[in-house]
Amino acid sequence: MHPLGTCHCGARKARRIQIMRVVIVGCGRVGSLLALRLAGEGHTVCVIDEKPSSFERLGDDFNGEMVVGNGLEGATLRRAGIEKADCFAAVMPGDNRNLMAAQLAREIFKVKRVITRIYDPIRAAVYREMGVETICSTVIGAGLIHDYLIDGVNRGDAVAGAGGRT
């Protein structure tokens, strides 16, 4: 192949991977895993947590930002750069906190893509109806375990992606 051709092809490919600015509230197991994976993919990541010790989960090589503060406060969210964020993930321990943070991101800061982790299946469904994008880890977890038990197929690996084995 012509060297220029491959070069062009590479440039096009690189352009296709859009770099996202992501704000994550909650640096627990889910938040930290998500932050590490996104940062590893080259996205610009900022994680918010009230407890500075939570950031230890990110290890020493994490190249994103860390903000100590309450993810429900406008001032904290602004410090985390929410005004320029493309995506927002709410993964704190409480469903209501996540729902409020998500709606704050959507309604006040106009973030385009906002995803909320919810434990309670009913709440997840109600808010999804209201236009808040929710992922119910309870329903998904139960579904995966069900399928593994009955069909003998572990679909968890496919869902987990690169971070699944850690």
Next chain:
Amino acid sequence: MNQRTTPYVIVIGGGKVGYHLARHLLDRGYEVTLVEKDRVRAQWLSHQLGSCSIMVGDGDEMAFLATTGIERAGVVVGATGDDEDNLVACQLAKRKFSVPRTIARVNDPENVRLFKALGIDVPVSATELLMGLIEAELSGSDAVKGVAVKACGATLVDVALPELSSLVGRRVADVHLPGGDLVVCIVRDGLPVVPQADVVIQPGDELIIYSTTLDVESVRELVTN
């Protein structure tokens, strides 16, 4: 019979605010259900409030809310100390149970805007109310005693007019406040006077002004000039 004239009110959160609110509403003849998560606290509440129906449960759980008779509630009040819990309880009440009026206690004043945007009918910020009162006290001018009540993005300012105010001698109809702000009441010799168009403002009058555009200081400047 009672239910026709006064709405059934569900108060979520049996802390200090919820408890005193429930007691006040019961005294005024409302039918009230007070929802409290903590069993021990709920026991104490039922000792204090007697006739009031106290229910132990999560005010943000759909299944639990369905057992409170919420479908016939006229008002749901989110009165817990956590803004996110009040928000979710009120949103569920509104969206899933079609409760006509939801009132949420807002602890962080910055959330008032969000709550309004999300369809909560009345976000009440105690912090803002206190700030308004303290601000009025601090200004301490004799000519203009102001009591400002800030809530829901509007300010209620109580101003005692100085004798030299340009408003003295004018008819209410000729008082033009910016942004459609209104004189909602005149207090004359300690008695309220309905501010009809022909009422002439007199020295010593106290005006209660409802403003959505100005802060206390600006309203004060306006009427003192």
